Amino acid sequence: GRGCQLTRPTPASARETPETGTVSLPSRQTLVPVSPESLARAAALLRRDEVCAFPTETVYGLGGSALSPAAIERIYALKGRPKYNPLIVHVADAQAAARLAGGWPAVAQQLADRFWPGPLTLVVPRGAAVPALVSAGRSTMALRVPAHPVALALLRTAGLPLAAPSANRSESVSPTTAAHVLSSLPAVPLILDGGPCPLGIESTVVDLTTVPPRLLRSGALPLRALLALLPDLELPPAAQSLGTGSAGSAAEQAALAAPGMMSRHYAPRAPLWLLAPGQTSLTPAQLAELPPPRGLLTYKPLPELAAHFHQVEQLAPDPQAFAADLYAALHRLDDSGVASIAALTPPPDLDWHAIADRLRRAASR
Ligand code: AMP
Ligand code: MG
Secondary structure (H helix, E strand, O other): OOOOOOOOOOOHHHOOOOOOOOOOOOOOOOEEEOOHHHHHHHHHHHHOOOOEEEOOOOOOEEEEEOOOHHHHHHHHHHHOOOOOOOOEEEOOOHHHHHHHEOOOOHHHHHHHHHHOOOOEEEEEEEOOOOOHHHHOOOOEEEEEOOOOHHHHHHHHHHOOOEEOOEOOOOOEOOOOOHHHHHHHOOOOOOEEEOOOOOOOOOOEEEEOOOOOOEEEEOOOOOHHHHHHHOOOOEOOOHHHHHOOOOOOOHHHHHHOOOHHHOOOOOEOOOOEEEEOOOOOOOOHHHHHHOOOOEEEEEOOOOHHHHOOOOEEEEOOOOHHHHHHHHHHHHHHHHHOOOOEEEEEOOOOOHHHHHHHHHHHHHHOO
């Protein structure tokens, strides 16, 4: 709706307050609908090495020129992102990806042909034109062509590759609406509002610099489709994928190939606990661990459990529909003021792989 006018341009006559001297020049509106004008404003910011937030089909991104160390520094600073966590570079097409990369294997082109634009990120050697800062000092880089008309329009209008991690404070729940971005990162100069993100969880990340290729992060691209084209894809070791519940030291995290896999990530403010599938009531231990008021996140009705909960988010039983609403549901639970959240463990099925991964990380502490 029209509820996005946070700061409106002030007429020149109202700008001066010599009495107090406290009012500075008004900033322009932060959260704006997508239009040719707002796209041009965003592109101009990006060309000045500044940042802006924009929708992709996965989550909202905080973008800055991938060729500008100043812009990349700004992204890390705004997010409070640890400097060892590399950024994904977004480009308008596979040709642009191949040009930026320091090597473009045949399998990269095959995957690009099949899945781009789309929620698949490819890790390849980093090209000489790309600052090491983008990749947190690594000799590799991550590339993706997003399948969202606004992201593609912005990439084309700016004429730049855009480093764009999720537009939220590091470790918190990723934003799937422009309002989520504004509440997590109020200092972002411009947020293009393109509505809710259709897929709702981050891209799948595949490392093509190893033989066989390795899955670094399960994500919005169905694993089944990826395995059909990459049957030798190496899945993360069970221990890492299942998470041990300990976040590990910064050094341990830095050593991980994919920092998106650090255990504590994607977490709501309220502590989140996983319920075993088939659990029909809370154990005394869980009752003690889950301070009221409690929130419940589930994909099926749990009538016997419901009495323990003040706020219930029952999402669709289909994994893609569930993923699309997962982060928004976690934001709603947090906003409702619950002190703890219980989430039903997803079915042990390939189609729920990425969701199970996100919930385990949200639950780790
Ligand atoms: P985010 O931007 O928060 O979605 O996270 C980006 C994720 O992409 C990182 O956390 C890593 O998992 C992955 N990534 C980006 N660049 C690289 C790289 N050069 N090598 C390995 N993984 C990468
Ligand atoms: Mg993120």
